[in-house]
Amino acid sequence: GENVEQHPSTLSVQEGDSAVIKCTYSDSASNYFPWYKQELGKGPQLIIDIRSNVGEKKDQRIAVTLNKTAKHFSLHITETQPEDSAVYFCAAQNTGANSKLTFGKGITLSVRP
């Protein structure tokens, strides 16, 4: 089955700096890669996703890149703000019928004011 690794497990940045979170996956059939943000006491919320037919996607301060050859994808947050502090999960899903979404273990991002 799919295995998603997420590095690092914690990340602390100064407000205004950029943050990069990296994930690797094992199943070459995976073609859907969402990123979720989980704030304290809440459920995960989708912030951006990428499908295997594109290499990069941007949405304001957030971007995701995908390297299918190397089987890794990354989340980039620019101009970080304190409200970006949360747990971020990457996930991967393959093309099979009724396949499941496999999550990484999450990274705790702290943005220092």
Add this chain to the structure above:
Amino acid sequence: DTAVSQTPKYLVTQMGNDKSIKCEQNLGHDTMYWYKQDSKKFLKIMFSYNNKELIINETVPNRFSPKSPDKAHLNLHINSLELGDSAVYFCASSQLPSLAGGPGETQYFGPGTRLLVL
């Protein structure tokens, strides 16, 4: 309007008891899921239903029994609760299940039910 809602938000109970968690989505989605998040924040799928039919059933003790009375509702009943069942349980939904050759489906999560077994 809450898209995916769960009740109760908190559940504290004794070992050996039986309890249920309820989930409802008003997004018109066909597919619903139950996830367990342990104390280390690891999210793992337990079950998935598509239009009331079970489509994903991970290696979960048979003390856990999901039930989908209609495609907008997915409940989770847990028998003989154990200490290790303490976790946050999340319900989620997506418009469709993963389709062979498909693009992948966005999942929308509820706020979670925090279960503590004493």
